[in-house]
Amino acid sequence: MADYYSDNANALFKRYTALDFEAVHANLLPCMPDTPGAALDIGAGAGRDALALAKRGWEVVAVEPAQRLRQLGASYTEGQAVQWMDDRLPALEKVRALSERFDLILVSAVWMHVPGTQRERAMRVLGDLLAPGGRICITLRYGPGDGERDFHPVSRGEIEHLARQRALVDITPTKARGARADCQGRSDVAWETVCLRLPDDGTGALPVLRHIIVNDQKSSTYKLGLLRAITRITDGLPGMVLKRTEDYVTVPFGLVGLYWIRLYKPLIQGKKLPQIQGNVGYGFAKAAFWGLHSLSALDLRVGQAFDGATGRTVLEAIRDACHTVRKMPANYTTWPGSIEPIFIAEPSSLRLRQQPVRLDLETLSRFGVFHIPRPIWDCASRYACWLEPAIVNEWFDLMGRYEMRYRSEPTREALRWREPIRQTDAVRALIESRLAERPRPQCAWTATPLQSDRYEVDHCLPWTHWSNNDLWNLLPATRRANREKRDRLPAARLLDDARDRILEWWETSYLQTGRRAQFMIEADAALPMVEDASRPEAVFEGLQHQRRRLKQNQQIAEWMGLS
Structure with a gap:
């Protein structure tokens, strides 16, 4: 046809x-x-x-x-x-x-x-x-x-x-x-x-998620931990999807294990806060988990590289986390009124070697795959900014039922998701190094050639609403444009007008330099529908999709350009 x-x-x-x-x-x-x-x-x-x-x-x-x-x-x-x-x-x-x-x-x-x-x-x-x-x-x-x-x-x-x-x-x-x-x-x-x-949500996913958070019987915080890890993945890493069918969205099982560790590490290693009823241990907190004490939660992120010894420890800790997720919350988180599990974990056997490791899609897929029902994935993606606080509040209350002797503020601090620090220094130095070139780098939004004392680095998708320091999200801008844009999304037409300048910046500053691998890994993970991150046009399409998702999900105000 x-x-x-x-x-x-x-x-x-x-x-x-x-x-x-x-x-x-x-x-x-x-x-x-x-x-x-x-x-x-x-x-x-x-x-x-x-x-x-x-x-x-x-x-x-x-x-x-x-x-x-x-x-x-x-x-x-x-x-x-x-x-x-x-x-x-x-x-x-x-x-x-x-x-x-x-x-x-x-x-x-x-x-x-x-x-x-x-x-x-x-x-x-x-x-x-x-x-x-x-x-x-x-x-x-x-x-x-x-x-x-x-x-x-x-x-x-x-x-x-x-x-x-x-x-x-x-x-x-x-x-x-x-x-x-x-x-x-x-x-x-x-x-x-x-x-x-359509008069309402129509999928039934929101009631299911609310049931898991509020009503479902819990002898540990593990169901909440799994749901929070999934919510974080749907919101921040749509590019890590391996497969999407009529019924399920499939992601690397190692990604779920990695986010599980990121959530529990500050609670157990840092505060020793109880996560399970009774004086019992944690199945995933073996020697490898404790061996990560020198790493921060931010070190355990997609794209991070480790040397041989540390890399083996990280992979072993992820393997132990995946084992606990499969045996416990994935097995016992069931559809309301049923014994059928909502999530399906399919682990793979993994031989660990002492060699350098990068936590990318290929590495995290070696642990197997994890299937999330498509309506649950879509709902968690759309409503992440509302689901996250509900999960955290229930988690806080649940820990109080296990142990009443801890103070509120340190506990809430341990539950806080470790966002990256707003960081633009590397890109700022890159802009500075290129100011002597002719023609000079241009402001992504105005096409104005940058001057050494009048430029800034703009988060295209605003940091306030989506904490992302990836290279593709950091654009050169005049001081006036950046400060007028503030925490607003670029309007669709404005982004389209800036397309050629953004593509040129990505190509010359990242894809043709030693930052090529970092740029591609970050774009693949964070942006939806990027089939080939070596093509700046494909990354730009992913940026357009993500801009629209943020606008819909968080109702963020738009910036139409300089007034």
């Missing part, structure tokens, strides 16, 4: 863009949310609808599987808040991997191409991508095919049936129901619009 649209891309582009958005979607307009937000345009074609939505203030992800048509659409919408992706119904695998939700999903002139056997799955995927209160708008084509493409029968009744299965409500206005004439003047073709709304 995509071949037809690519082979005829030029003619289709002219035909589609000649039509007016408001004329084509007259029945859609009354159903649109009042406030623009995140929109997903499936089968975006030439970009007519994506462009119209962007001009109305929406941030649009435009999905189009036909390569040539996608390229024309990207050129047509250049300079607007539109990001293009190669994906398709019913799976929408790449879109779902973003763990985003959309306030508006437009499925225009697409549904008739989805075979009837795939429509139930397609509706489930669309429902999972919808934000609470969001709308799905589907246009149905009635009439014969053209002999060149596959068309399948459609009906409002089928859509309504599938919608009820997903707890979606049909909100199509009465006057907008029924078929209307084809805008291209074809007498044997008619169209109908169906608008659906």
